[in-house]
Amino acid sequence: DQQVKQNSPSLSVQEGRISILNCDYTNSMFDYFLWYKKYPAEGPTFLISISSIKDKNEDGRFTVFLNKSAKHLSLHIVPSQPGDSAVYFCAASGGSGTYKYIFGTGTRLKVLA
Amino acid sequence: GAGVSQSPRYKVAKRGQDVALRCDPISGHVSLFWYQQALGQGPEFLTYFQNEAQLDKSGLPSDRFFAERPEGSVSTLKIQRTQQEDSAVYLCASSSANYEETQYFGPGTRLLVL
Numbered sequence: 243d244q245q246v247k248q249n250s251p252s253l254s255v256q257e258g259r260i261s262i263l264n265c266d267y268t269n270s271m272f273d274y275f276l277w278y279k280k281y282p283a284e285g286p287t288f289l290i291s292i293s294s295i296k297d298k299n300e301d302g303r304f305t306v307f308l309n310k311s312a313k314h315l316s317l318h319i320v321p322s323q324p325g326d327s328a329v330y331f332c333a334a335s336g337g338s339g340t341y342k343y344i345f346g347t348g349t350r351l352k353v354l355a
Numbered sequence: 356g357a358g359v360s361q362s363p364r365y366k367v368a369k370r371g372q373d374v375a376l377r378c379d380p381i382s383g384h385v386s387l388f389w390y391q392q393a394l395g396q397g398p399e400f401l402t403y404f405q406n407e408a409q410l411d412k413s414g415l416p417s418d419r420f421f422a423e424r425p426e427g428s429v430s431t432l433k434i435q436r437t438q439q440e441d442s443a444v445y446l447c448a449s450s451s452a453n454y455e456e457t458q459y460f461g462p463g464t465r466l467l468v469l
Contacts, residue, residue: 246397276457285446285460286360286398331397341386342411343458345397 245269246334248346260318262326263349264343265332268313272336274344277317280329289319294336322353356384359461361447367467368415368437376432380449382447387430388458390446391424404430437468 248265255261262275270282273294278286292299292306292315299306305318317324333343360379360431368398369373386405390398391414401414406427415422419437423428434441446460 277414278460283462285361285462288457288459291457317457341401341403342388342414343398345399347395348399 243268244347245272246332246344246346248330248332248349249347251347252256252350252352254352254354255322256319257324261322261326261351261353263266263316263317263330263332263351264318265315266313267334269334270313270342272295272334272344274335275306275308275315276333277304277355278331278333279322279326280331280348287321288330289330315353319351324353327351327353359447359449359459361394361445361461361464364462365465365467367469369396370439370468371436372468373433373435374437374466376434376445376466378430378432378447378449378461380428380430380447381451381459384449384451385426385427386450386456388448388449388450389432390448391416392444392446392463394443399430401445406466425466434466437466439468442466442468 253288262289274293276279278290279289280286290304308315333345362377389401392398398400402422404424419435421433442461446463448460450456454468
């Protein structure tokens with residue numbers, strides 16, 4: 243039973259355009275969500291997070307949107323740059339005392355110059 | 356600035372061999388986590404330490420897997436009698452005083468069991 247799903251294994255976007263990566267979850271106890279970026283042969287790098295008390299969090303070119311009723315979150319990258327090409331993982335945690343992150347399977351983003 | 360470091364970065368083991376994977380967390384980070392990432396999958400939780408106390412080992416796949424953090428800093432993940440299905444990337448992460456803080460990951464150890 244996969245509690246965090248990233249249904250698009252890959253995405254290609256032109257440089258300068260918007261990249262939208264999606265993530266769905268099933269566990270209503272999740273209250274903290276994160277996005278990590280991963281380059282080959284490196285560990286995941288923290289990108290941005292959002293608490294369930296918010297519906298939007300912005301950091302520079304990166305914005306995460308949370309729709310609790312739909313159990314859906316998305317990461318928007320504007321404008322996309324070639325250096326953004328990587329695998330993006332969404333992760334969730336939640337419930338009192340819950341510290342383990344549950345990860346999706348990742349979306350490979352390719353930004354075309 | 357020193358992030359999370361892991362060694363070795365790559366390990367090839369013969370089936371049945373014991374291996375030990377090391378993690379050096381960010382200095383001062385109280386919480387330490389181990390995850391396993393199979394090819395094409397996201398990381399999956401293995402175990403969690405707060406200082407030297409192992410508070411959760413529910414993700415360890417079998418009793419061949421053992422983790423320790425004796426002095427509350429460096430941690431070692433040991434796999435005994437390795438099997439081919441143990442082949443994966445093993446990621447270590449740490450977070451500051453409160454486990455609810457963001458986890459920062461090391462580069463991982465890629466283990467291949469032949």
